[in-house]
Structure formats: C-alpha cells, structure tokens
Amino acid sequence: MRRRHGVLLTAALLAQLAAGPSHAAAPAGWDPAGQCGVVRSGDTPLGGAEVTLYQAGDGRGAAPRVLARTRSAEDGRFTLDYRRPRDPNAVLYVLADLGPAPTRAPQAPAAPERALQDRPPRHGPDGPVTLAAVLSGAGAPPELVVNERTTVAVAYALARFTGPAGVSGTRPGLQNAAAIAHNLADTGTGDIAAPLATPPNGALTSTMAEFNTLANLLASCVTGDACDQLFDLARRPGHERPRDTLRAAVDIAHDPGHNAAALFALADTTPRYRPALPAAPDAWTVALRYDGNGRELDGPGNIAFDADGNAWVSNNYGYDADPAHPVCGGRTVLKFTPTGHDAPGAPYTGGGLYGAGFGITVDARGSAWVANFGFQGRGCPIDPTDLERSLSQFAPDGTPLSPPEGWRGHGIAQPQGMAADRSGTVWAADCGGGGVTRIPDGDATRAREVPTPALSKPFGAAVDPDGRLWVSGNGNDSVQVLGPDGTAERTVTGGGLRRPLALATDSKGYAWVSNSGILPVPCADTTADDLTTAALAGDTGPRPGASVTLIAPDGTPAPAPFTDGGLFLPWGIAVDGDDTVWVANFGGHRVARLCGTDLTACPPGHRTGQPLSPPGTGYSSDALERNTGLQIDPSGNVWLANNWRTVPVQTNPGGHELVVLIGAAAPVRTPALGGPAQP
Template identity: 85%
Template sequence: MRRRRGVLLTAALLAQLAAGPSHAVASAGAGWEPTDQCGVVRSGDTPLGGAEVTLYQAGDGAGAAPRVLARARSAEDGRFTLDYRRPQDPRAVLYVLADLGHPGQRTGPDTAPPDGPPQDGPVVLAAVLSGAAAPPELVVNERTTVAVAYALSRFTGPAGVSGPHPGLQNAAGVAHNLADTGTGDIAALLAAPPNGALTSTMAEFNTLADLLAACVTGGACDQLFDLARRPGHDRPHDTLRAAVDIAHDPGHDTAELFALAATTPTYRPALPAAPDAWTVALRYDGNGQELDGPGNLAFDAEGNAWVSNNYAYQADPAVPACGGRTVLKFTPTGRDAPGAPYRGGGLYGAGFGVTVDAHGSAWVGNFGFQGRGCPVDPTRLERSASQFAPDGTPLSPPEGWRRGGIAQPQGMAADRAGTVWIANCGGDGVTRIPDGDATRAREVPTPALSKPFGAAVDPAGRLWVSGNGNDGVQVLAPDGTPERTVTGGGLRRPLAVATDSKGYAWVSNSGILPVPCGNTTADDFATAVATDTGTGPLPGASVTLIGPDGTPAPAPFTDGGLYLPWGVAVDGDDTVWVANFGGHRVARLCGTDLTACPPGHRTGQPISPPGTGYPSDGLDRNTGVQIDPSGNVWLANNWRTVPVQTNPGGHELVVLIGAAAPVTTPRLGGPARP
C-alpha cells in the first residue's frame, strides 16, 4: 500500500484534463468572476515553448480531486494566457502546472489545439497563484517548482494537490517565501537577513532548482528519477514529483543528487559541496527587534505560532537583558500577527511554557529568566502565568494568574476538556486549571519528581511530566490523581515530553543539563553548557520511549543526530522530531507507526542521517520544536552558539519547510491528522 502512494501526481491530474474541456465549463457559473492571468514558462533565462499549461483549483479536503479552471499552450517565447473564472471562495488554492513532455521530443506551440489531449512526459514545472497577490506575469520555472514541491509536499497524492483548511492555504503562502512568482527569482524573505548570505539555504534552494534543470534542459531525467526515488515507493516520473520525493526524504542520496545538479549550473549562488540533507530551513525574526531567547511555541487553530520569549530584545550580547515582557504571535508565513508582539498580563522572562487551550486562549509561564546584570529582582515575577485572547488582549491581571502553586513554571499543556496544566520547576508540583478558569487553579503535588519540567497530554487526557532533577516521569489522570511513576529506560536529566496518537510518550534526555530552578542557578546551567566543545554528542544524550502502561523501552535511542536533546514533537505520522541544544541539527526518528518509516526501520531507528541528523547553519541552540498544520517543523533558536550570560538569547525561529506530516492544532493530546 505504501508503494501505491507514490503514484504519479500529474498522471492523475492530467487524466482529468484528458476528459475534455467540460471541467472548465463546469467551473463557470454563479459566484465565479471572469479574469485572466498572463505568464511565461522558462528554465533560467531560456523560454520554453510548447508547454501544456493548466490552472487548477486544489481539492478542498484530503484526497479531493482538483478542478481544472483553464488551459493554454506556451508560445515560442514561453508566454501564455489563462482565461478563467476566479472562485469566490477566498480559501481556494490555485496553482499552475506546465507539462513540457519529454526533453528533445517537444512539439511546437501550434502542434496541438489547446483543448487537445495533454502531453504525458517527465518535465512538469509548477507555480502557486494563491497565497500572494497575483503578479502581472506569472513565471513558471525550476525555482517556483521547488517552492511548490517543498511548501506543498504534504498535500500531493494520487488525486493531485488537495488538503484541508488551514494547512493547505498556509502552505500556499509559504511557497511565496521561497520563490517570487512574478520574477522567478529567489523570494525577498529568503534573499535577505536573517536568511540570504547568512545561511546556506538560498544556495541550497538554487542547487535544488539546478537539479530539476538537469532534466528540463540537460536531459538527465532518468538519472534524476532514479536518485529521487524514496525507498519503498514508486519511482517518480516527472520533475515535480521528483522534487516532492526529495522533500519527503531529504537525507537520501544527497551526494549523488548534488553531483547531478552540478551538471546544469543554471541558478546562482549554489552550494559548493553536497549537503548532509536537502532540508530547506527558513529563518523568521518578525520585525527583527523582538525575539531574544525564544523558548517554545504553540499553534492555534489557524496555524499561527505563539512564542514565549526569555529576554527583552537587546542586539548586543554584552548588554544585560532583563526578562522578556512580550509574547510573540507569528502568522503561518512568519510575519507578525496584527498588533503583535503583545504585552501585559504579568509577562516576565517566559521560559519553555506556552500552550493554546481548547477555547483558543494562549497561556505563557513566567519563569523569570533574565541575563546576568539585570537589576530586577525576579522573585515575585517568577510565580505566575499569563493568559491572552486570540487577538492578543491580556486576560490575566497585571500581576498574572498566581493561584495553584505556580513557581518558576516551565512546560505547559492543554487537553480537549479545556484543562490547562503547568509544570512548576521551582515548586515540585503541577498546577491544574480546569476549563481554563484560573480562579479555580489548584496545586497537584508530584512527590515522585524533582524539578518538573516537560509536560504533555496523551489521547486519554492523562498528563505526563518529566523530572529534570531526579531522572523520572510521572503520569497523572485527567483529574490530577497520580497514576504511576516511571524510572529507568535511560532517563537522565530529562526535559521535554511528547505523546503520540497511540498513547506512547517520548522523552528527551539532555544527559547533562540541570534546569536553573529551585536550588540550581543559571551559572550551574551555563557551566554544564560549557562542556559542549562541539566535538560530538554529550554524555547521556538520548530519547526514552515509554509505553501507555508506563513501561519504558529497555534502552534509550541515541542515534539520528541526537546531540543535546531538548524539545520533542510527534507529527501526524507519529514520526518523532527532536531539537538539540547544541550541534546545529534536528533528529528524526521512526515512531510507533512503522508504515510511515522507510522499509525495514524499527521504532526509534533514525530516519535522519545517523551521524549528523538534519543539520543547518541557520540553527543555534534549540529548545522548542513543534509541527504546524502544513507539515512545517518550527524550532526556537533559544541561545546563541557561544552564549554570553549577560544576554545569551538567540534571535530567530527556524522552520524546516514541508518536512513533517501535518497535525491538527491546537495540540490537545496526541497528534491528530487534519
């Protein structure tokens, strides 16, 4: 069955097209506005004539068939015009496929009438119209194709491009962060700081475009399709599907793919050497003066990211930074949401704790983080949580919510019943807030734990909490009753916890990091971080798997790029993603659903390259990692690689585009597929 999922995308789409122009006629009618779109098909600066250009409306829902809106054939100069009726539905996602047939066997622009049967060849280029203002002239080339392949990688299937709201719509917007459909160039966001020349992503993106050009103009299609084929899946038969397959398995045949890209140097700058993985990592920094030590993030129902922030923004690491007094909210495309960042509600020095509850409220734990030299006494400020309405209005009082024993709060989680949970690192207990009503908050002691840190709710509504101070995990019933305590299984200075759809819990083991709460100081934590010499994984770095009954796996997992694990997230395929507080890498492990893993993989076995994981020079020291409804993996650059304790905070979020299986948000238990 897994092999059948690799059926050629465009074959299904073009089969619909071959049924005749009745699809376009069916599109016309009440509620549709007539319009036209000019465009050009190119490879680099070379126009591509004779392309069968088709405009589609993506299917509304998983597996739904796309609708053909218009067709045209590109002239000798590559230009075309699509006449169609625009859907009134503002959520409709429109995209274009340009089918050029087989290299060397292309026909001229007048060989077949526009309503004749389409070509069925390996050269298929793509571009997204939705998600940005329609350009005067749409450019369809290898860059726009790579943008579609990565941003919409999780929405391609046998029926074509389709998916539910908001993931599909958000993905269409993200495609415009990669390629400019009005020029065919690198998009402005990718071309400028904190991206551009500051990371290798722009060069990697161009190299991926060169890889497609090796087929489009170089004729090396068979070689491309052989190398892009994912283990256990059908061989791709066109350039778009090949790029999608690379996005799904970015660590496969990297050196060979790089060598093929080098044969057709069309786009510049390009990579000088093969990457360890073809992950496309974008940095987001909002207005450029707000992120300073982002700790963690949580997504709302529309895929907006709420981000906790350790410090008040200060660009100079030598200038003391006091605790952050804002919560950030980023749109799915990495911009500030209206009015963001938000202030008030008792915010100060938020840590790892942020969640969105079943009613849409965002909650932030005020840990009291601040840089060395800040004159503020955080003693009272570190004992509260802040609550915000979806529009950023503070719902907590100016001093924050203080009931229920909140003390140096860290991990937070919410369940489907509306309960919000807070792990109190400085109080050796958790706070339970029923139905999101902070006036009813109560303290739940966790005597089996020291320094509660990570928190996650499983599909049954139970809370899993890690104890950084005593190498344990405790499970609480939905009403707060202690159910069991877990030790062993490699638990060592555990931090984050994530649960999967079957009720298993995955716990990151930092091995060495003592969280600075209670009797542990920030200097103790900084001393432990200083043992990271950059030469390899730190002692005890691993991930522990715990069954729903509380039984840990006999041994922890230590491969796949695990270096100094912190954040953990589980995607819609139950695949496990681990952020590292060192090593500039993300690990990806096979989860409990083996059908989502490469053939022969076992639970816990690395999917990312064993020695390196998915590395990126856009990553610093990462804490939080979460998956959005489009399948993007978001990470928090919490600290600089070489942290100066006056202001050690990092200044970006990093997003691996289309790398994971989408999840429904907000996260209210184990991951659910949209």
C-alpha cells in the same frame, strides 16, 4: 491581465480548446479573470509546454479542478483565461508540462468549458518535465513565471499536500502552505523571494544556496538528459519512482537525507542558478529563518499553534542585539502568522509577563497561556522573586486575560512546561515548586496545586489522547503520569532517562522523552551559569545520556533508549501526523527524526526509534543555533526556537530567530490537545 467580454462563437471556442486559452465550467455569477505568464528554465524560454491552471482539492485526497489550459508560445509566454472560484481561500496553482502534445479526440460542438472540465488532470504523464508555481496566496503578479525555482517552492511548501491526483488538503494547512511558497520563490520574477534572499536568511545561512542547488537539480532534467538519474535518485524507499520533475522534488522534500551526495553531484552538472552550494549537504532540508520585525525575539523558548496555524512564542528576554548589554526578563509574547509575520497587534504585553521560558500552550478555546519563569540576563537590576511565580493568559486577539500581576498561587513557582487537553484543562509544571498546577476548564480561579513528590524539578509536560498528563523530572531522571483529574497513576524510571527535558505523546498514547544527558534546568538551586557550563561542555560531541526514551501507555519504558540520527543534546520533541518523532538539540545545529510507532510511515524494514534523519549528522543547518522548542504546524512545517546563541554571554545569551523546516513533517491538527491528530 485581461478580461474576456462578450459571447464567443462555437467555432472560435473549439479552436481555442485545441490550441489556445480555455475556460473551465463554473457556476453562473463567477467573475472572469485572466493571467499572463511565461515558462522558463533560467533565462531560456520553454515553448510548447501545456500550461494548466488548477484549483486544489478541498479535503484530503479530493481531486483538483481544472480551471484553464493553454500552450506556451515559442517565447514561453502564455495566457490563461478562467473563472474565479467563489471561495476566496481557494488554492490555485499552475503546472507546465513539457511532454509531447496529447492526442485529442474530436469534440462535439458543446461548451468547451464542459469538455475541459471532464478531462482528467494530466499532471505530467506525457513527459518527464513538469514545472509548477502557486498562483494564490500573495496576489497574482502581472506576469507569472514558472521555472525550476518556483517548482522547488511548490514541492517543499506543498510537499504534504501533493499526491497522485494533484494538490489537495484541509484548511488551514493547505492555504498556509500555498502562502509559504511565496517566501521561497517570487512568482513575478522567478527569482529567490525576498524572505529567503534577505536577513536573517540570504547570505547569513546556506539555505538560499541550497534552494538554488535544488533548482539546478531539476534543470539537469529540464534542459539536459539527466531525467532518469534524477528520478532514480529521488525515489523514496518503498515508493514508486517519480515520473516527472515536480514529483521528484516532492520526494526529496519527504526524505531529504536519501541519496543527498549523489543528488548534489547531479545538480552540479547544471549550474544555472547562483549562488549554489559548494559541497553536498547531509540532507536537503530547507530551513527558513523568521525574526518578525527584527527587534522582538530574544531567547524564544517554545512555540504553540492555534487553530489557524498562527505560532505563539514565549520570549526569555527583553530585546537587545548586543550580547554585552544586560537584559531583563521579556515582557512580551509573540504571535506569528504562518508566513512568519507579526500577527495584528503583536507582540502582546501585560498580563504579568516576565521572563517566560519553555512554557506556552493554546487551550481548547483558543486562549494562549504563558509560564513566567523569571529569566533575565546577568546585570539586570530587577529582583525576579515576585515575577517568577505566575502564568499569563491571552485572548486570541492578544488581549491579556490575566491580571497585571498574572495568575498566582496554587504552587506556581518558576513554571516551565505547559499543556492543555481537549476538555479545556490547562497544566503547568512548577520547576521551582516541586509539583504541577491544574487549571480546570481554563478557569484560573479554580486552579489547584498537585504535588508530585516523585519528581525533582518538574520541567516538561504533555497530555496523551486519554487526557493524562506526563511530566518529566529533570532533577531525578524520572517521569510521572497523572490522571485527568490530577491523581498520581505511576512513576517511571529507567529506560535511559537522564536529565530529561521535553516530552511528547503520539496518537497511540506512547510517550517520547528527550534526554539531554547533562543539562540541569536553572530552577530551584540551579542557575543559568550551571546550564551554560553543561551546554558548552556538550558542544564537543554527543554527550553520554543524550537520547530519547520511549514509554508505553502503561508506563513501561523500552529496555534501551534511542541514541542515533543526530541526537546531540536533545531538548524539544514533537510527534507529527504520521507518528514520526522530531527532536531539537541545544547544541550541534541539527534536528533528529526517528521512526515512530506507526511503521507504515517509515521506509521498509525500519523499526521504532530507528533514525530517519542521517544517522551520523541528523538534519544539520547553519540556520540553527541552540534550539529548545520544536513544534509542527498544520502545513507540515517543523518550527524551532533559536533560544540561545552558540556562545552564550550571560548578560544577554538569547538567540533572535525562529527556524522553520519547510514541508518536512506530516501535518497535525492544532492546537495540540493530547497526542497528534491528522487534520
């Protein structure tokens, strides 16, 4: 890195504008900076690329700002001199366009910074090859490498922030997405980044090979003659044909199941990066595992995001890597940063935590609430009777706000699903108690029990945009709707409801219910052994009743449930910022994605409930195990909890990872307080 000093003559500045590094205009007082780099395809340098440094637009659709522009030398190397933005959270990224040199009109002898600023961002209109790299988010390397791997990282991590004008978006989603790009590709070397290259990823899943295959796919255009094929195959139905390699990769990230086999065949023609996939995937989803410090996740149950996009995670068991060792209930709640690291001080303890299950939420004030179900492995010597009847509450920094025994009473018994609304009310479904607990304004001293006699084994909970609570009854195939004050409004049956688990509401007030078909939740008179028996029976294929039910705001269910798109053994469910529906499976290693009530977000001709994931397989991945919780963050990443192992040994059946589908969904504003809202 080098700094520019002194005052340059106008002639030198004009020469620099024509052929060398350039400054962009910036307010007085901004610090000068410099960045060296190289443009490569594999080990092959790419000279003559126009390299442009941008500051991403601050806000949806805002135009990015050009900070510097130059051209790579014959050996692919370049230097960008620019002014650092005042905003320390500004997202900076580099595009290398290998199109022909632009025709430049003669410039008046004015400051080249102004001349460069006034030129519109080009983003590859002169040629089919545009490579990219994120400069911000992980510290600038001594030499920035721009290649196909860094381009795939940008395309996926920033998929939901890359539009016709360039990269732009709202906080914190845009900033988090830029940081996540560094989990995929190392911008200092151009290699696979350490989080993707090492356990729990690396050789343990196929994601690294898939990522390399995507890089090979771009290389087929960069150094070959397959650009037209790439752009034709990557084009999403109903959208314009991509005009460069970056946009092609973004389109694949948006619709990963489209033309998957044909794209693999094209990638196989340019095996530049290894290891690569030996066969075509059913979809090009990039599934990245997180395991924190590697010694804390044991049966993660569900996920809730705070306003900054940090993930709070409930944990069934105390950690032990050996499934044969009996484990007792988990006494921690996890908090992960958007890049999958432990938040400061995490994991957190106290507040009555013990064996949390599916219940976790973040309220309007940023407090995290956890439902203590009392999970423990067979052989644990602790009697959970007194430990499975409480809720725990934590401040944003992890300080317990509930007493050492947790918040108790008010009908709390083996609590599971939790939800919060915009007014501050917190709800918990009491699976072992036959009702729900309502906590107005998040004040547990004012909590009260709300009986739900129409439900057996209340399990899932979700708040709609009107503040109403929707609760599933796993024991009697029903859903009940309560008003914001707890008044029973209606009971829903039919519509395919069968052993329902989680619920989610969309922006229009519709409720989506995941029907496991066969899974009895282990509360009241049902045990974990019963759940295990049913789950293993369901591994032979999709079970009868495995489906999703759509219920209108007035409580009317759709005539028939939806059964396609990878609905194998549905559990967790969430709706993204486009009202698209995502479903986790407690078996089958796959995720389903369905067209929601906003048909404009679906390919032309699609209907509500029609699968957007491949109909026969869904989005499958060997990074997934038995998934319960599924939630979507402000960057458009889909987070899943690997709750149990594929073959669960009941002494310690817990899984040990979270799995994140990078850039797969439309971002949502967090915390979730009643239907998804776009950031």
